[in-house]
Amino acid sequence: MSNQKIALVTGATSGIGLEIAGGLIRQGFTVLGVGRRQSALNQIQEQFPEHFVPQLADLSDLEQVKALAKSYPFERLDVLIHNAGGANGSRQVGPQGFELTWVVNYLSPFLLTKLLEPQLRKSSSARIIHLASTAHYHGKLDWGNLQAERGYFILKAYAQSKLAQVMHTLYLSKKWNASKDPKIYAVHPGVVKTHIGSKNSAGWMGAIWNAITLFKGISVQEGADNSLWLSTLPEDQLPASGSYFHRRKITKPSAAARNEADTTRLFQETEELLERFLL
Ligand SMILES: NC(=O)c1ccc[n+]([C@@H]2O[C@H](COP(=O)([O-])OP(=O)(O)OC[C@H]3O[C@@H](n4cnc5c(N)ncnc54)[C@H](OP(=O)(O)O)[C@@H]3O)[C@@H](O)[C@H]2O)c1
Numbered sequence: 001m002s003n004q005k006i007a008l009v010t011g012a013t014s015g016i017g018l019e020i021a022g023g024l025i026r027q028g029f030t031v032l033g034v035g036r037r038q039s040a041l042n043q044i045q046e047q048f049p050e051h052f053v054p055q056l057a058d059l060s061d062l063e064q065v066k067a068l069a070k071s072y073p074f075e076r077l078d079v080l081i082h083n084a085g086g087a088n089g090s091r092q093v094g095p096q097g098f099e100l101t102w103v104v105n106y107l108s109p110f111l112l113t114k115l116l117e118p119q120l121r122k123s124s125s126a127r128i129i130h131l132a133s134t135a136h137y138h139g140k141l142d143w144g145n146l147q148a149e150r151g152y153f154i155l156k157a158y159a160q161s162k163l164a165q166v167m168h169t170l171y172l173s174k175k176w177n178a179s180k181d182p183k184i185y186a187v188h189p190g191v192v193k194t195h196i197g198s199k200n201s202a203g204w205m206g207a208i209w210n211a212i213t214l215f216k217g218i219s220v221q222e223g224a225d226n227s228l229w230l231s232t233l234p235e236d237q238l239p240a241s242g243s244y245f246h247r248r249k250i251t252k253p254s255a256a257a258r259n260e261a262d263t264t265r266l267f268q269e270t271e272e273l274l275e276r277f278l279l
Pocket of ligand 1: 010011012013014015016017034035036037040057058059060082083084085086104131132133134188189190191192193194195196199
């Protein structure tokens with residue numbers, strides 16, 4: 001185990017995350033795969049009995065995120081991939097009352113990164129990868145209504161959560177700027193043929209998503225490529241921390257994502273919000 005690279009992949013049970021987990025294992029990693037469905041995790045473990053470590057956790061529940069970090073079984077973590085995500089047709093809340101899109105796509109990765117920082121720092125070349133989206137270009141932080149208590153709309157909530165993910169990437173990369181600090185990236189995987197746009201939104205929105213991906217979508221293999229590439233690049237070839245990618249090319253994130261005052265405010269407010277889970 002000592003020389004073997006270790007990755008944690010959230011949302012490893014379907015879509016892009018499943019492909020990333022398999023791709024990393026095929027390249028010699030041990031993967032701790034996080035999912036909310038035990039049966040799906042068991043199936044993956046049957047396929048990779050030696051190198052897949054299943055971990056059940058519903059990431060809409062921040063107590064489960066905390067438990068996940070506490071039970072992390074290795075000393076070191078080389079690659080942390082925040083892939084789990086969703087878009088929800090109607091406003092729902094998780095066990096602590098946080099809006100589902102916001103907690104799964106933004107708060108839970110934020111908390112997991114914070115709690116696993118000690119293990120990341122034990123790696124000689126740690127990297128964190130956020131599966132973000134071009135949706136962040138349409139995102140706007142609705143200060144005072146980040147949980148979308150007023151005026152919920154699926155695309156607005158999704159875009160806001162993806163914007164927050166990119167802002168978190170940029171903020172941490174500036175905070176962690178010493179050479180030995182973990183590198184942190186955000187990636188747009190492309191429009192990928194998965195069920196993300198239809199599994200939690202029945203009706204016309206799900207139908208539109210299925211039609212778009214049927215005709216325009218790329219495969220999960222293509223969608224996983226950028227994340228696999230960043231996970232496996234040798235240390236001396238790693239791009240600058242804080243970079244946002246599409247198809248292995250560094251791309252400029254939105255002006256909103258680059259707004260330093262908003263990014264700092266979001267980071268501080270999120271830390272205050274999550275304080276009770278950090279104890
Ligand atoms: N597909 C695209 O075109 C596209 C474009 C841009 C960005 N992205 C991003 O890429 C990432 C992966 O998306 P995908 O397209 O592969 O979607 P997907 O097939 O629906 O996969 C999402 C993964 O997240 C898991 N997940 C969702 N809610 C969870 C929760 N509460 N607790 C634990 N796991 C949870 C899902 O679990 P289940 O297997 O149980 O459903 C699944 O494994 C997302 O962050 C998404 O925003 C996708």
